[in-house]
Structures are given as C-alpha cells and as structure tokens.
Amino acid sequence: MESRLTRILVNAYLIIFLLYLFAPLFVMVAAAFNDSRFPTVMPWHGTTLRWFEALWEDDRMWEALLNSILVGIAAVVISVPIGTLAALLLDSIRGRTRSFLYALMVAPLLVPGIIIGISTLIFWNRLGVSSGLHLSTIGQCSFICSYVMLMVLARLQRMDRSLEEAALDLGATHTQTLRLIVLPYLRTALLTATVLAFFQSFENFNTTLFTRGGATTVTIFIASRIRTGVTPEVNALGLVLISITVAAAVVYAVRRKPAPV
Amino acid sequence: MKDVLSRYGTTLTGMMVLATFLWLAGMVVLPYLVMVDFSFRPNLLPADLGGDKDHLTLDNYETLFRNTIHIVVFLRTIWGSALATFLCLAVSYPVAYFLAKMASPKQAATLLLLLVIPFWINEILRTFAWFIILAYNGPLNGVLRLIGAIDAPIRWIAGSNGVIAGMTYAYTVFMVFPVYNAIETLDRNQIEAARDLGAPLWRIHLRVVLPHAKPGIAVGCIMVFTAAAGSYIVPAILGAPGTRWFTEIIYQWFFEGQNWQQGSAYAFLLLILCIAFVMAMMRIFKVGLADIAR
Numbered sequence: 001m002e003s004r005l006t007r008i009l010v011n012a013y014l015i016i017f018l019l020y021l022f023a024p025l026f027v028m029v030a031a032a033f034n035d036s037r038f039p040t041v042m043p044w045h046g047t048t049l050r051w052f053e054a055l056w057e058d059d060r061m062w063e064a065l066l067n068s069i070l071v072g073i074a075a076v077v078i079s080v081p082i083g084t085l086a087a088l089l090l091d092s093i094r095g096r097t098r099s100f101l102y103a104l105m106v107a108p109l110l111v112p113g114i115i116i117g118i119s120t121l122i123f124w125n126r127l128g129v130s131s132g133l134h135l136s137t138i139g140q141c142s143f144i145c146s147y148v149m150l151m152v153l154a155r156l157q158r159m160d161r162s163l164e165e166a167a168l169d170l171g172a173t174h175t176q177t178l179r180l181i182v183l184p185y186l187r188t189a190l191l192t193a194t195v196l197a198f199f200q201s202f203e204n205f206n207t208t209l210f211t212r213g214g215a216t217t218v219t220i221f222i223a224s225r226i227r228t229g230v231t232p233e234v235n236a237l238g239l240v241l242i243s244i245t246v247a248a249a250v251v252y253a254v255r256r257k258p259a260p261v
Numbered sequence: 262m263k264d265v266l267s268r269y270g271t272t273l274t275g276m277m278v279l280a281t282f283l284w285l286a287g288m289v290v291l292p293y294l295v296m297v298d299f300s301f302r303p304n305l306l307p308a309d310l311g312g313d314k315d316h317l318t319l320d321n322y323e324t325l326f327r328n329t330i331h332i333v334v335f336l337r338t339i340w341g342s343a344l345a346t347f348l349c350l351a352v353s354y355p356v357a358y359f360l361a362k363m364a365s366p367k368q369a370a371t372l373l374l375l376l377v378i379p380f381w382i383n384e385i386l387r388t389f390a391w392f393i394i395l396a397y398n399g400p401l402n403g404v405l406r407l408i409g410a411i412d413a414p415i416r417w418i419a420g421s422n423g424v425i426a427g428m429t430y431a432y433t434v435f436m437v438f439p440v441y442n443a444i445e446t447l448d449r450n451q452i453e454a455a456r457d458l459g460a461p462l463w464r465i466h467l468r469v470v471l472p473h474a475k476p477g478i479a480v481g482c483i484m485v486f487t488a489a490a491g492s493y494i495v496p497a498i499l500g501a502p503g504t505r506w507f508t509e510i511i512y513q514w515f516f517e518g519q520n521w522q523q524g525s526a527y528a529f530l531l532l533i534l535c536i537a538f539v540m541a542m543m544r545i546f547k548v549g550l551a552d553i554a555r
Contacts, residue, residue: 006462007363010355010359010363013355013356013359014355014356014359014372017352017355017356018375020352020430021375021376021379021433022375022379024387024390024391024393024394024430025379025382025386025387025390027390027393027394027400028386028389028390028393031393038396038398039393040393040396040398040399040400041393041400042399042400042403042404043403081280082280082281082283082284085276085277085280085281086277086280086281086284088269088273088277089265089274089277089278089281092264092265092268092269093264093265094264101281101285102550102551103550104285104289104290105284105285106550106553107289108288108289109553110483110487110535110539110553111487111532111535112487112488112490112491112508112531112532112535113491114491114493114508114511114512114528114531115296115491115528115531115532116292118296118511118515118524118525118528119292119293119295119296119528120288120292121515122292122295122296122299122521122525123291123292123295123296126295138288139288141284141288142284142288142289142292145284145288164268173270174268174269174270174272174273175270175272175273178269178273199381203383203384205383205384205385205493205494206491206492206493206494209493209512210512210515219383219385222383222385222386222389223385223494223497223498226385226389226392226498227497227498234389238386238389241382241383241386242382242386245378245381245382246378248381249374249377249378249381250374252377253370253374253377
C-alpha cells in the first residue's frame with residue numbers, strides 16, 4: 001500500500017534509529033574489555049578482563065549493591081501492600097472522591113524525583129529523623145506505590161464482580177473472599193508489580209541523591225565513579241546490569257506470549 | 262463508602278483507608294506542604310528559631326531574581342528541556358508510525374522488545390555511554406577522522422550540546438510508546454481515504470495522523486519534559502563546565518551552601534515549572550490525568 005520509496009526510506013530510518021539506540025550501549029559494554037585506563041574503544045589497547053577483576057574486588061561496589069538490594073526489598077514490602085489496598089479502595093468508589101484520590105495517587109509520577117527526595121528529606125528532618133537509606137526508601141515508595149496501584153487497578157477493572165458476590169452470598173467472610181477470590185485473581189499483576197517495584201527502587205537515582213545521607217547505592221556508586229576518576233570498572237558493572245536487564249526483558253516477553261486471561 | 266463496606270467489610274475497609282491515608286498524607290501531601298512552608302522561611306541559626314527573625318518571608322524567591330546567573334540557568338533549563346522534548350518527538354514519530362501502521366505483527370513485536378531494553382537500562386548508564394562516545398579522544402571523533410570527515414577532533418561536550426544529545430537519547434523511549442499507542446487506534450481506512458483523494462504524504466500526516474496522535478504526543482511531551490527539567494545526572498555528566506542545570510543549583514544550596522530553605526524555594530520553582538508544563542499540555546491537547554497514567 002505505501003509506495004516503494006516510502007518503504008525504503010522508512011526502513012533506512014529504522015536501521016539508523018536502531019543503530020542510534022544500541023551503538024552507544026555496545027560501545028560502553030565493549031570498553032569494559034579494553035586495557036586502557038580511560039574507558040574507550042578507540043584506540044584499542046588490547047583485550048583484558050582486569051576491569052571485571054577490579055570490580056569483583058571493589059568493596060565499595062559490594063556495599064553499594066547490598067544497600068540497593070536491601071532498599072529494593074524494603075520498597076517492595078512497603079509499596080506492594082499499600083498500592084494494592086489503595087487500588088482496592090479506588091475500585092469500589094465513584095464520583096468526585098474517586099477523581100480526587102486518583103489525581104493524588106498519580107501525582108507522584110509527574111513530580112521530578114529530586115523534588116520527592118527534597119520534600120521527604122525536609123519533612124522527616126522536621127520530625128527529627130535524619131537522612132539515610134530509610135528516607136530513600138520512603139521517598140521511593142511515594143511514587144512506587146503509584147505504579148503498583150495503577151497495575152493492580154487495571155487488573156481489578158477487568159474482574160467479574162459476581163464472583164465476589166457469589167462467595168459472600170455463600171457465606172464466605174470478607175477476609176476469605178479477599179484471600180480466596182480476589183488475591184488469586186490478582187496474582188500475576190502482583191507478581192509483575194513486585195518485580196517492577198524492586199526494579200524502580202534499584203534504578204532510582206534522583207530521590208536517593210537527596211535523602212541518602214552518606215550511604216551509597218549502586219546508582220550513586222556509578223555516578224560518583226563517573227564524576228571522580230572513571231575507569232572501565234564502571235563499564236564492567238554496566239555490562240553486568242545490562243545483561244540482567246536484557247535477560248529479564250526477554251523472559252518477560254516470552255512469558256507474556258500466551259494472552260493474559 | 263457504603264459500597265466499599267458491603268464489598269469488603271469493616272476490617273478490610275479500615276485497612277484500605279489507613280494504608281491510603283498513610284501513603285497520600287505521610288508520603289505525598291504533607292512532605293510537599295512542609296517543603297513549601299520551609300521555602301518561605303529564613304535560614305536561621307538554631308538559637309534564633311522561634312525568635313523575632315523567624316517569620317515568613319519572600320527572600321528565598323527574591324534571591325533568584327537578584328542573581329542573573331541563576332536566572333540564566335533557569336531559562337537554560339526551560340529551553341534545553343523544551344528542545345530535548347522536541348527532538349525526542351522528531352526522532353520517535355517515524356518509529357511510532359512504523360510500529361503502529363506499517364509493521365507486520367511479528368516485526369512490531371520484535372521492535373517493541375528491542376525498544377523495551379534501553380527503556381529498562383539505567384539512565385546513568387545510558388548517559389555514561391554518551392560520555393564515552395562524545396569524549397575528545399572518543400570513538401565519534403575517531404570514526405569521523407578515519408573516514409576523513411574532520412581533520413582535528415571536535416570538542417562535542419561544549420555548552421549544552423552534550424546535555425541535549427544525552428537527554429534526547431535517554432528519553433526518546435518515553436516518547437515512542439505513548440505516540441505509538443495513540444497512532445495504533447487510528448483507523449487505517451482514514452489514511453487510505455486521504456491517499457485516494459490525492460493527499461501527499463506530508464499532508465496525510467499533518468491532517469490525519471498527527472491530529473489523531475495528539476493525546477499520545479501530549480503524554481510523551483509531559484514525560485520527556487519533566488524528566489529533562491528534573492534531571493540531575495545528565496547535566497552533571499555531559500554538561501560543559503559553566504553550563505549548569507537548575508537541578509545542580511538546587512543540589513548546591515542543599516549540600517554545599519547548607520541553606521535548605523533557599524534550596525526548597527528553588528525546588529518549588531522547578532515544581533511549578535513542571536506543573537505549568539503539564540497543565541499547558543493537558544489544556545492544549547485536551548487530555549486527562551487518566552490518559553497520562555496509562
């Protein structure tokens with residue numbers, strides 16, 4: 001249907017676009033193997049694995065990784081229940097209250113991360129709590145809850161309410177209905193939300209930057225390395241993180257194939 | 262509320278209300294209010310707290326308007342974010358159109374997967390990649406010299422060039438998905454009809470596809486602009502010395518100037534800028550919050 005010329009032009013554009021998207025990542029990953037003090041791919045000083053060894057032996061990196069994992073787990077533990085409960089509430093109310101609550105709940109997604117960090121920092125300082133990763137966790141949760149809420153709400157809106165009503169009519173308590181009907185129905189959404197919440201926390205930089213006190217997470221570690229004497233050790237870490245991301249994306253795509261019921 | 266009670270009973274409803282309240286009051290509304298209140302207060306020594314000097318003031322806001330350098334940085338942040346937003350749209354639009362209307366289902370699925378990958382890779386790593394590429398002795402200059410396009414290396418990271426390039430790269434994926442979603446719902450027959458009636462390609466896009474894609478474009482622009490205006494790491498890594506971003510000044514007030522009140526005022530100004538942009542987009546393109554959050 002499109003003319004041949006259009007097709008050729010669009011295909012050419014797509015190839016350039018994909019190059020644009022992936023060439024930088026490829027360059028960064030390749031630089032991890034270059035035996036050069038500054039991360040680059042030209043000139044090539046010989047292939048080496050010493051940056052991976054340096055990364056492995058870097059205590060600061062392990063500390064940062066542990067911190068990121070702990071904050072990520074805490075963020076999941078806080079935001080998945082809160083986001084789910086908020087979605088359940090929102091799903092059963094109508095009218096003005098709903099619009100108002102909905103607006104409040106999605107607002108954190110539109111607020112720049114550094115402002116979330118700053119407001120969290122000041123609020124808790126006024127209550128006498130000084131900065132640290134506990135504040136980073138709380139700050140991150142304020143918008144991770146929004147993601148969880150949206151995912152659970154999307155699933156709830158496709159739920160057949162008569163299932164719940166039938167359970168209640170047959171004498172199940174409200175708690176039983178939630179546990180035996182609603183939560184199993186939400187299983188996939190909750191699982192995805194858990195993974196996403198952990199990922200969002202692990203990836204976070206802006207909110208963490210202002211609330212962390214002196215503590216370091218993986219993103220803070222990478223940023224400070226880039227700004228103060230970068231070596232290809234950062235590229236080695238980048239390769240590890242990108243590999244995990246690609247694997248996760250592929251697994252997600254493959255698992256998604258059968259249409260969600 | 263009655264509906265909730267009959268659906269979930271008292272205990273569960275109580276838990277839902279409590280959780281929602283803890284989140285929205287304790288993590289969203291109160292912190293913002295406290296920050297705004299803080300921005301109207303002077304930076305006092307602990308001894309002066311509650312004393313004569315402890316009153317509401319506009320001083321922290323006047324600081325910005327008295328400081329030409331800070332105003333320049335603020336304007337640069339607005340201009341740079343707008344430019345990055347426009348570039349993201351220009352780069353993404355053909356891809357979104359291809360995905361929605363030209364690709365076979367298999368091609369579309371593959372391309373979507375390919376797009377998801379950089380989307381999930383950390384912003385800092387994506388920025389770092391450009392830091393390597395644009396370096397004075399980096400691969401871009403290397404390749405250009407190899408093919409004879411330039412004789413001497415070019416300093417790419419100069420002024421805001423690096424920042425704009427990095428942001429366009431880092432945030433393009435924020436634009437592709439919403440624009441793609443919007444174009445996908447366009448009835449192919451409308452494009453066919455326009456073509457049969459003799460409309461040239463550019464007019465089909467200008468008069469049929471673009472108007473239909475408006476909500477998606479609005480969402481994409483909001484995502485990119487707020488990410489760009491609020492970005493700290495991209496200007497910190499790719500900004501040339503002397504071309505700071507507003508977020509960097511906010512950071513300085515907090516951690517170098519130790520003046521949190523002043524920093525809060527600047528942070529609130531940044532928030533107002535973002536809210537104004539979001540409202541303008543929603544008004545111009547007639548979209549609601551629910552469209553954005555999708």
